[in-house]
Each structure stands twice: as C-alpha cells, then as structure tokens.
Amino acid sequence: MTLQVYAYPLTVTLSSLVNNAIYTIPLAKIMKVKYSTVTRPYLLKTLLPIAGFKAIALASAFFGLWKVPVSYAQTVKATLPIFTVLASRCLKHEPQRPAVYLSLLPIVAGVIIASFTEMSFNLAGLLSSLFSTFLHSFINVLIKKVFDDTQMHPITLLCVSSQLAAVILFPLWLLTDGVTLSNELIHGLKSGEQPPDFYFIFLLFAAGFVSFIQNLCAFALIHQLTTLSYAITNTTKRIAVIVISLVIFKNPVTPMNCFGMFLAVIGMFVYNRAKENEQGSPKFLRKRDSNNLTLKSSDSDARLLLSTTA
Template sequence: MSSISISSKGNMMSSSSAPAGLGLSSGRLFTVGLVSSWYLSNIGVLLLNKYLLSNYGFKYPIFLTMCHMSACSLFSYVAIAWLRVVPMQAVRSRLQLLKISALGLVFCASVVSGNVSLRYLPVSFNQAVGATTPFFTAVFAYLITVRREAWITYLTLVPVVTGVVIASGGEPSFHLFGFIMCIGATAARALKSVLQGILLSSEGEKLNSMNLLLYMAPIAVVLLLPATLYMEENVVGTTIALARKDTKIVWYLLFNSSLAYFVNLTNFLVTKHTSALTLQVLGNAKGAVAVVVSILIFKNPVSVTGMLGYTLTVIGVILYGESKKRNK
C-alpha cells in the first residue's frame, strides 16, 4: 500500500511539474517571439523607408509619414475598440486633447524629419545620430523642468556626443542638410518624451502608449495633409501615375505603413512583458543590428573612423542607462 501511495505521489509530482516547465518554456518562447517581431518591424520599416525615399526614388517623406499615421489611426482603433488589446482610455477634457495635439505636432516633426534625413543619409549614420537621444532628453529635461541629474550621468553624455562628432567626420556619405534633419528628428523625439511626462503626468490624464497613439495618429494626419499638399506638389497625382506604371509601389506603401503601426504595437508589448530597462538594452543592440543589415543590403561605404565613432556613442548610451538606473 505504501509503495503504491509513494508511486502515485511521484506521478502526481511529475505530472504537475511538467505543465509548469512547459508554461515557463512557452513563456520564454513568447517573449523571444515578441522581441524578434519588434526587431524585424523596427529594422524593416527603417530599411523600407530608406529604399523608398532614396533607392526607389519616391521623394515624398511627408506623404509617406501621412500614410504611416493613417495606418496607425486605423489599426489602433481596430486593436483597441474591436480586439481589446488594451482597455480604451477616454479623453477627459479639452485641455487634455490640446496636450495630446501638442504631442502629436512634435511627433509629426520627429517622424517627418527622420524620413527626410533618410533621403540623404545612409541608415548606418542615421542610427548613429539617433543614438544621441539621451543627450537631448537630458537637455530638454533640464531646460523645461530644471531637473538636474547626478554629475556622473552628465559625464556619460560626453562619449555619446563625441562619438557622433567622430562618426560625422569619418562618414563618406555625409550630407549637411540630411544631418540637420536627423538631429532635428532626434531632438523632437526627445522633446516628445519629456513633454509627455509633463503634460500627461496627473493620474486622470495618464494614457498608455497604445491609447496615446490612437488619439495622436488622426491629429497627425490632419496636420500632415495640408503640409504634404503644399510642400509636395502634385504628390497624389504622381503617386497614382507611378502606381499605374509599377503596381509594386502600392504594396510597398501598404506594407510599409502596416509595419509602422506594428513597430508601436510590438514596442508596447515588449515593454509590458519585459521592462523599460530591457527595452532600452534591446534598443541599443537593435541600432547595431540595423547598421550591419543596412550596410549588407545597401552596400553604403563605411569608414573605420565612422564605426569607431558609432561604437563610442553606443558605449556612452549604455553607460548613461546604467547611471540613470543607479541614481533612481
């Protein structure tokens, strides 16, 4: 009897531990799948933007951004209102809507400037400049909120900036206007993150990133429509004429716009299932992967000096993240 009892207990233990192991394994696979999807969508939209705006010759960065925002508007509504990926958060007041609109304007400036820069700069250099986001975040945080960081945190920003200066000097495809646009995109991205923390800081106004995108994306479309019609003359007619000659442009735009939304969705899900710090570490690695992939695909010339500068910037960003974590 006792042997049967022991045997049954052993079986029960092994049967209960198996699902737990399977659950842990499936959880890890899910996280790996999420991170892989985030990497693929981020790098994919970046490379496709570069291909359309530079190699393919579709020279309409504002219109391309408007396509992205239109897709984000549609897919955000489907994901939140129909699929209930996250609970819908309502806009509570006109003042909150005004704040969201201000963020939408800065967001537009960031995406448009980034797309414009891709017309003139290789992805590798674009990513090197984009890695200086922590520098601009620290500057805007100090100027707007007068919030000071520890001196060691500011010290880590020295290699961040120095690396970009070195990379700029060693970049064979350097273009001044493209560089200015890329700096503008990076600064606008940092400004949005600082303003978001200030404008939507009260408990009644906090929105998760998916709900914020739901409200910002349509506002961005409204802002971008007159801009593209005025600044990119006959863009609709040219796009239609191009589509008649080559239908692939339609599929490029549809896929590219869908990827733009998927970047935001996977960014939210990776943060939710890991942590903001993990996302930061993965983001640093993503930039390096994007640089390597873009060089392999577009075969743009790179110099040893440029790669050393980019490496120094990434090291500075990692040190900045560590410093912020320790001084919390």
Template structure:
C-alpha cells in the first residue's frame, strides 16, 4: 500500500472511529433523556448482545483477527471478573447520561488517567515519576472547576459518572494483572468476544429486577415511537463498531497518536452535544474542561518521557 493510500486509510478509520464513538454517546443521551427510554441497564444489555453476536461473526466468519481460545477455567474466571467490572462502567456511564449533559459527562470521563494511576499504585505498587503525578493535578482540578460552573450539575449523575470512570480505569488495571501471562493474553477483540456473553448473563436479570416492567414499557414505547427499535439496533451496532474501530486505530497508529486522537474526540463530542442538545455552558465550565484535557495530554507526554 502506497504512503498516500495508507494515510487515507488511517484517516478513514479515525473518522469512522469518531463517528461511532460520538454517535453511540449522543444516541444514548437521546434515548435516555429525550425519548422516554429510561432503562440504562437494558440499554447496556442491548449493546453487549450486539457485541457478542458481531464479535462472533467478525472473528469466526470474517476472520478480522485470529480466534484465541480460553485455555482454562481460571482464565475464564478472570475474563468474567473483567466483564462484571466493565458492565459496571458502562451502566454507570449510561445512568449518568440521564442526569448530566454529554459535555459534562465527557469532562468527568477525561479523568480516567487519574484513577488508572491510583489503582495501578494501590494494586501493583507501580510508581511513576513525580512529574507524571504532578500532571494529574490539573486533571482533577479541571473537573472540580467544571463542576462549579456546570448549570446542569446533578449530584447523583455526577456520582454515577465518577463511578463509571473509576470502573473503566479499574478494568484496565485488572486486565494487565489478570491476563498478564503470555498464554492468557487476549487482544481486545477476542476479549470482547468472551466478555460480551458473560455481560449479557449479568445484565439480563439485573434489568428485569432493577428496572420494573422494562419489557412491558419498551414494547409500549415501541408502539408509540415507530423508530425506537431501529434506533436501538443502530445504537447497539455502533457500540460494537466503536470497539472494533478502536482496535483498528490502535493497530495502525502509535499509542501517543491514539491518546491525542482520544483527547480530541472528547472535545469534538462536547462541541457536537452542545450544538445538538443546546445545554447551557459557562466560561468556568469550559475552562475547567480545557484544563482537564490539557492535564491528560501532559500526563501522557510525561509517561512517555519517563517510562
């Protein structure tokens, strides 16, 4: 492949990655806040069901990546643990979207490096250079400032968003610990293949117990809004696409490029969500979010330099 074609290919992947990530985020917000669909656990189960089916098709039939097999009950138990934590992060994020604007949700989500560094230190005693830890100060300070300046601040939504962010970081650290041996390592697509069905088994009873009359209400909503089922299908497919494209972008770019693109993606999502949902923003809120994003960028650069 020529250099020009390679560049166009990567740009296309990044554009699709942005579209799927931002699309699923905005559709989640639309369904949960504007469409009367108030079932974040069931919505997450739909996402995981799509990931289970499409992962199987992509790996077994389309052979996008080689199939990796689970070699022991111990490895399966570790994958189940990761799946449960992952469920908690996605459900928490979806619950927060019922109460918080997407822009503030993204600002809080940008603090993932803080929790990752914290869990890595507590669970593996892995220490970074002091400069690296210093860069986490603006990451946290930015969210504190953004919280003060957020007109749509909701305490419960904020707690759910922080919990989801912490769970996402915990899953990342746990993955490095539990699947660290050479024989147990799985690439992200194979890990998703095995995690998704386990997640569905966890989420289905949780939805039926915790979200009263969920099936009855959804059927009723489907009759009132003829596009509900189509939106759910598109939303769930995009949830899988976001994972697939994240894997492909990671494969074809460097870790530093991925981090820069990820920070930019959050900023793009914030701008688009404000334009679409027209939620009020303040100068203080924007300043806080900007500080957090700059802190995350500095954290990534410090980790690269002092590794």
C-alpha cells in the first residue's frame, strides 16, 4: 500500500530492514533465544555476503511491487522452488527425485499464463521480482551452511543479517531516495508525486510492526507443524494475499489471469508435498517438546524468517 502512494522503494526497503533489526530483539527474548557468537573472518566471508544479497533481494522485491500489482508479484514469487532446486543442484550438487521436478511444472505454467494475461504487466517489475526470487533461493543455500557451521538460531541470523543489510544499503539510499526526499522537503515537488508526510512515516512503522507480528506467529507455528502442514498454511496465506489485494486495489484481472495465479500458488504446495514425501517426515504435527521455543533451526525456519520479503 505504501508504494501505491509514495514512490520511494529504497526507503521502504531500508525501513523494513531497520524494523526487522529492532523488533527481533524483543522477539529473541520472548522466544528465549540463546546468544550466538561468530569469528570476525566468518562474519566477513559468510554473513556479510548473505546480508548483501538480502539487501539487493529486498530492494528488488519492493521495486517490483512498485511496478506491478501485489497479486502479480505474489505469483512471480511462487517461482522460488524452481530457483531453489537449481541453486541446490548447482551449488550443493543435490539430486532431486523426478516427482520434485514434475511438481515445478504447475508453477512454470501458472506464471507464464499470469504473465501473458496480466493487464498491468510491466517488464521491469517482472524482471525485478524474478531477480529477487532468484537471490532468495541463493540465500537459502547460504543460510543452511550457516546453520550447519554455527547452529545459530534463525531469529539471531535474521537480526544480524538485517543490521548488516541496512548498513550496506544506507549509502545507496542516501544517494537516491535520501537526496530526492531532501530536495522535495526543501524545494517542494516538481513531479506532482505525493510528498512524504506523517502518513508515510506511519505506514513505514505499521509495515514493520506487522512484519514483526507475522514472524512471531509464524515462528510459533513452525515448531508445532511439519513442513507439509506449514506449506498448507503458507499456500492459504498467499491465496488470501492475492484475493485481498485484488479487492483493495481493484486491479483489473481476467479469468485466465486468475487461473494462472492460483495454478502457480497451488504448484508451490505440490512442490512442498513432493519434498515432504521425499524426506518421509510426519505429515501434520511435530512431537511436543517442552523446550520447543529453543529448538535448533530447521530449513523451514530459514525460509520463513530470512526469505520473506515484501
């Protein structure tokens, strides 16, 4: 909603990173997360690249949201499993079962149909959203390496990576949106766009707080549910976001466009189902553990807390 009125994608990106860094501190206390330390070389060689990719990926995601409707951006984000499979295959040489590759077909078909029938199609928005999704798949692989090396909790990694990403992004923001906002506040607008005001600041803080609540609720659920059951809730959430965005923003759509969107989203569930069968995990509920608030991180935690963007 912020980008629909205020055309400052890098400002929204920086605000999101800062909010994540701030709100994860009380979140870590609520979840009783143990503090983790890493060596300086590991910080520079591993965590810093993750933060850099995170900053670029998030900026690309918000730029895509600025250019294309929310419903279409959510559809493009459904391609994450495709890039994840490719990244795992190329970087970690992980083979996949035929069922996993076949499960990607609905995603490909859905995104193609949605793209060809999108009435508000924008090539820059599509490429930016795809690039963001590609980077997130690469981040997933690096995150798994961090968990294997350090046993760091995902909330700790979210906090550290957000802090570093904000520092990395700040110089670019200062030279772009920072200069633009300063000129508009001092000299006034020349383009007729909506100037930054208190409502803009309110939207930035509201978005950060809602993101914090989402992370809190999702992390509480992820330790009670298996990957499959979380995939069901995640698919439902994505469908709800698409429907709500269509209702609120009233973006023009066609029946084929809606079909492509939902085919891509359902494809994500099919992919998660195929991966669940491959791993042979329990289907719906995890075993209860009195210390479940301090359990070790899972791949689902990583995807949830570190690859969730706009």
